[in-house]
Amino acid sequence: MAHKKKILLVDDSRTVLLMHQLLLADRGYELLTARDGEEALEKALATRPDLIFLDVLMPGMDGFETCQALRAHETTRDVPIIMVTTSGEPQNIQRGFDSGCTDYITKPFNDNELLDKLERYLQQ
Amino acid sequence: MTIDRELIIDSFRDETEELLGDMEAGLLAFEAHPREEVLRSIFRGAHTLKGLALSLQFASLSDFIHGVEDVLASLLERRRLATGELVTLLLSAVDHLRGLVAAALAGEEGIPAGARRLLEQLGTPGLGGLVPVGAEGVPEEARRVRTLRVDVEKLDRIATLTGELTIARGRLTQVLAKGSAQQARSVHQEAERLHLELQEEVRRVRMVPVGPLFRQNLRAMRELTAAQRKRARLVLEGEDVEVDTALVEGLREPLLHLVRNAVDHGLETPEARREAGKESSGMLVLHAFHEPGMLVVQVSDDGRGPRYGRLRERARALGRDAERMTKEELEELVFLPGLSTAEKVTEVSGRGLGMDVVRRGVEALRGMVTLSGEEGKGTTVTLRVPLTLASIQGFAVGVGDETYVLPLESVQECLELPTDRHGQSGGGVLNLRGEPLPYLRLRELFGVGGPRPARESVVVLGHGENQAGLVVDELYGKGHRVLKPLDRLFPHPPGVSGSTLLDDGRVGLVLDVPSLLKEALRLR
Numbered sequence: 001m002a003h004k005k006k007i008l009l010v011d012d013s014r015t016v017l018l019m020h021q022l023l024l025a026d027r028g029y030e031l032l033t034a035r036d037g038e039e040a041l042e043k044a045l046a047t048r049p050d051l052i053f054l055d056v057l058m059p060g061m062d063g064f065e066t067c068q069a070l071r072a073h074e075t076t077r078d079v080p081i082i083m084v085t086t087s088g089e090p091q092n093i094q095r096g097f098d099s100g101c102t103d104y105i106t107k108p109f110n111d112n113e114l115l116d117k118l119e120r121y122l123q124q
Numbered sequence: 125m126t127i128d129r130e131l132i133i134d135s136f137r138d139e140t141e142e143l144l145g146d147m148e149a150g151l152l153a154f155e156a157h158p159r160e161e162v163l164r165s166i167f168r169g170a171h172t173l174k175g176l177a178l179s180l181q182f183a184s185l186s187d188f189i190h191g192v193e194d195v196l197a198s199l200l201e202r203r204r205l206a207t208g209e210l211v212t213l214l215l216s217a218v219d220h221l222r223g224l225v226a227a228a229l230a231g232e233e234g235i236p237a238g239a240r241r242l243l244e245q246l247g248t249p250g251l252g253g254l255v256p257v258g259a260e261g262v263p264e265e266a267r268r269v270r271t272l273r274v275d276v277e278k279l280d281r282i283a284t285l286t287g288e289l290t291i292a293r294g295r296l297t298q299v300l301a302k303g304s305a306q307q308a309r310s311v312h313q314e315a316e317r318l319h320l321e322l323q324e325e326v327r328r329v330r331m332v333p334v335g336p337l338f339r340q341n342l343r344a345m346r347e348l349t350a351a352q353r354k355r356a357r358l359v360l361e362g363e364d365v366e367v368d369t370a371l372v373e374g375l376r377e378p379l380l381h382l383v384r385n386a387v388d389h390g391l392e393t394p395e396a397r398r399e400a401g402k403e404s405s406g407m408l409v410l411h412a413f414h415e416p417g418m419l420v421v422q423v424s425d426d427g428r429g430p431r432y433g434r435l436r437e438r439a440r441a442l443g444r445d446a447e448r449m450t451k452e453e454l455e456e457l458v459f460l461p462g463l464s465t466a467e468k469v470t471e472v473s474g475r476g477l478g479m480d481v482v483r484r485g486v487e488a489l490r491g492m493v494t495l496s497g498e499e500g501k502g503t504t505v506t507l508r509v510p511l512t513l514a515s516i517q518g519f520a521v522g523v524g525d526e527t528y529v530l531p532l533e534s535v536q537e538c539l540e541l542p543t544d545r546h547g548q549s550g551g552g553v554l555n556l557r558g559e560p561l562p563y564l565r566l567r568e569l570f571g572v573g574g575p576r577p578a579r580e581s582v583v584v585l586g587h588g589e590n591q592a593g594l595v596v597d598e599l600y601g602k603g604h605r606v607l608k609p610l611d612r613l614f615p616h617p618p619g620v621s622g623s624t625l626l627d628d629g630r631v632g633l634v635l636d637v638p639s640l641l642k643e644a645l646r647l648r
Contacts, residue, residue: 013172015135019179022128057171086175108179 004030005122008049010040010066011084012058016107020053023111024118037061041069044076051121052081054101056092064099071100080121084109133229136176138271140225143169145336148218152342155211156357160200167196173221182228184235185221191243192217213246215343272369278329285322292318323604327512330370334412334421335363337372341383341410348387355394355405356387356425362412367419368512371489375421375509378485378493381478382423382505383408390427390503400500402426417533419511424504429497430455455495456589459483487638489513490531490621492588518605518624520632521583522598523567524574527632529624530594532602534585534637541580541595551647554582554593562644563593569619569643570633587637592644594635607634619643 007029009020017033024031032047034040036058044052052070056063063083070076083096083104093104102121105114150166170193177186195214198204220239227233235243292315299307338360345358367375386408391397394404411422435454439446442457461480479495482505486493491509510516510533517532545552549568554561563582566572582593605624608631621636 012168013139013176015132015139015176016172016179018135019132022131057168059165059168086171086178107175108181 004028005051006030006032006047006049007118008032008034008040008044008047008052010034010037010053010058010063011055012036013055016055023114037063037066037069040066044070044079045073048075049079051118052076052079053084053105054081055084056086056096064095067096067099067101080124082117082121132180134271136180137225137229138273140173140176140221143173144218144221144225145339148215148343149339151211151215151218152346154206155208155346158206163196163200163206167193167200170196177228180228182224184233185224185228188217188224188235188239188243189221191246192221195246210246213242217242217246272330272332274329278325282322282325282329285318285325289315289318289322323515327368327514330368330512330514331366332369332372333364333366334372334375334419335360337375337379338363338410338412340376341379344380344383345387345408348384349391352387353393354387354391356391356408357405358383359407359409361409365412365414365419367412367509368514370513371419371509371511374485374489374513375507378482378507379410379421379423381482381485383410385479386423386425386427386503390425390429392428400428414511415508417511417517418508421507421509422504423507424502426502429499429501429503430458430495432499452496453589455497458495459493490516494588513607515604515606516634517602518634519583519602520600520626521566521581521594521596522600523570523596524572526570526572527600527626527630528566528570528596529605529632529634530583530585531634531637534587536584536586536591538584538599539582541582546578546580547576551644556584556593561591561593562647563595564640564644564647565595567595567597569640585637585641587641590638590641590645592641594640594644605634 005028007024009017009031010033011017011020012035014035017035021031021033032043032049034043037060040052040054041061043049054063054067058066061069067081067083070079070081080102081100083093083101084107085092085096085104086107096104103117105117147166147169150162150169154162154166170189174186174189174193177183177189192214195204195210199206199210204210220236220242223236224239292311296308296311296315299311303311342358345356348354349356391406391408392400392402397404397406407426409422409424411424413420432451432454435457436446436449438457439449439454442460458479459482483493486507486509489509490513491507493505493507495503495505497503510531516529518529519532519535520527520529522528539556542554545554549565551562551564554563561584567576577597580595580597581599582595583599584591584593607622607624619636619640620633622634623631624634626632
C-alpha cells in the first residue's frame with residue numbers, strides 16, 4: 001500500500017484546525033497541525049508534507065512570510081501550498097500568489113471546493 | 125446537532141471566551157502604552173473571531189465583528205486616532221460581542237439595538253457616551269460546559285502512571301493467589317507509591333495560573349477610578365502562581381469586592397493625595413504567592429489606611445474595652461457585619477460595606493482573610509486559601525460509631541478532657557495554660573447515641589483569632605482525604621462543609637471549623 005499522504009494544516013485558531021481535521025478525518029490522510037508560522041516551518045521541514053493549508057493572519061510570521069520561507073527551502077520548494085484567506089479580501093489573494101502559494105480558498109470554505117482542490121493537487 | 129458540530133461549537137465557545145478576554149486585556153494595555161504590536165494582536169483576535177462566526181454561519185455576530193474589525197483596521201492604518209473614548213467604545217464592543225456569542229450559541233439571531241447604536245458610534249468620528257450592555261437584555265448565557273485546557277504532557281504522565289498501576293494491580297492479584305505475604309507487601313507498597321504519584325499528577329492538572337483572575341480587575345479599576353475622578357494604577361505580581369481551578373471561581377467575587385473597596389474608600393482624590401504629600405496617582409497591588417499548602421493573595425493600596433480612632437469608637441459602641449485593644453484587634457472589627465447604615469460603616473471602617481461578605485466568601489473556600497494597615501499610608505488585605513478544594517489533609521476523630529474529619533490546618537493540639545468534666549453534658553470552658561478555652565461536645569452537636577467512653581479527648585481548633593475545643597471519644601489521626609460535596613438535595617447541616625469516603629468505605633462528614641467556633645463562642 002502506498003504511504004498515507006501527509007497534509008499540514010496551519011492556523012492560529014484551534015477551532016478552525018478542528019473543523020479541517022473533522023472534514024478530512026477518515027479519508028486516509030495523515031494530518032499534521034501547526035498554530036503559527038514558525039511551527040509550520042519546523043514541521044514542514046521535518047516531515048515534508050504532501051500539501052499545506054496555510055492561514056494568512058497569524059501571530060509572529062504571517063502566512064505570506066511563512067510561504068516565502070517554505071519556498072526558499074529545498075525540501076518544501078515544490079509542496080503545494082493552499083492559502084486560506086477570509087472572503088472579501090482580494091488584496092490578500094494577490095499577495096498570496098506573490099509569496100509563492102499554489103492556490104487559495106476563502107473562509108468560510110465550501111467543503112466540496114476544499115476537497116476538490118486537495119485531491120487535484122495531491123494527484124499532481 | 126451532529127457530533128462534529130457539537131465538538132466545533134464547544135471549541136468555539138472556549139476559543140471565543142479566550143479571544144475576547146485577550147482583546148479586552150489588549151485594549152487596556154494599548155490604552156496604557158499604545159504600541160502597534162498590541163493593536164495588531166487585537167486586530168488578529170477580531171479577525172479570527174470573524175472567520176469563526178462566518179464558518180459557523182452566525183450572521184449577526186460576524187456582521188458586528190466586521191464593524192469592529194474595520195475600526196481596528198483604520199487605527200492600524202493610522203486613518204484614525206486611538207482616543208480614550210474610542211478605546212472605551214471598543215471595550216464596550218467586547219461586552220456586546222460576549223452577548224452576541226451567547227445569543228448565537230442559544231440560536232438567536234439579530235443585533236440588539238444597543239449594539240447597533242455602538243456600531244454607529246464606532247463609525248462616527250465625533251464620539252458619544254458609553255452604551256451600557258444588557259439594556260435590551262443580553263440573552264441568558266447559553267449552556268455552560270465547564271472546561272479546562274490541559275497541557276498534553278501532564279495527561280501523558282497520568283496515562284503512563286495509570287498503565288503502571290494497572291500492571292501493579294495485576295501483579296498483586298497474582299501474588300495474592302500464589303505468592304508469599306512478603307511479596308504481596310512489596311507489590312502493594314509499589315502500587316501505593318504509584319497511586320500517590322497519580323494523585324499528585326491529577327491534582328496538578330487542576331492547577332491554573334492566577335493571572336487571568338487578576339487581569340479581570342483591570343477593567344473594574346479603570347471604570348471605578350474614572351467614575352470617581354481618582355487616579356490609580358493596578359500592579360499585578362505573581363501572575364504565574366498556580367491554584368486549583370475551582371478556587372479561581374470562588375476568589376473572583378471577593379477580589380473584585382476588595383478592589384472596589386480600595387478604590388472607593390482607600391484611595392484618595394488626586395487633590396487630597398497631594399495635600400498629604402503623596403503622588404497624585406495612587407497604586408493598587410494584587411500580589412499572589414505560595415505558602416506551604418496555601419495560596420496567599422494580597423490586595424494593597426497606598427490610600428488613607430484604616431482609621432483607628434473610628435474603629436476604637438466602634439469597639440466602645442460594641443461594649444468592648446476599647447482602650448486596651450491592640451491594633452490587630454481593632455483591625456479585626458472591620459469584618460463584623462455592618463452597623464445600621466452604610467454611610468456609618470464607610471466612615472468607621474474606611475473599607476466600605478461588606479468586608480463580612482468577603483470573609484464569608486473566603487471562608488466558603490476554607491480560607492482566611494485579615495486586614496492590616498497604617499493610618500494615612502495604606503491598607504493590605506490578605507487572603508489565605510488552601511491550594512485545592514478537591515482534597516484536604518484531614519484529622520479524623522470518632523464519636524460513638526461515627527467518624528468525623530477536621531481540616532488538619534485548623535487542629536492546633538489535642539489533650540485529654542480533665543476527669544472532673546467526664547460524663548457531664550453540654551459545653552463549658554477549660555483552662556488551657558491559664559487561658560479560657562470554650563468547648564463543645566461533638567456527641568451532642570450531632571445527637572450521636574451510645575455509651576460514653578471512660579476517657580474523652582479535646583481537639584483544640586483555631587481559625588483566625590478564634591480558638592475552641594471539641595470533645596470527642598477517639599482520635600484517629602491525620603491522613604489525606606478526597607472531598608465529596610454533599611448532594612444539593614441534601615443541604616449542609618450546620619457545622620458540616622462536605623463529606624469524604626473513609627478507609628472502611630463508609631461516608632464521614634467533614635466539619636466546618638469556622639461555624640463550630642462561632643457556636644462555641646456563642647455558648648460561652
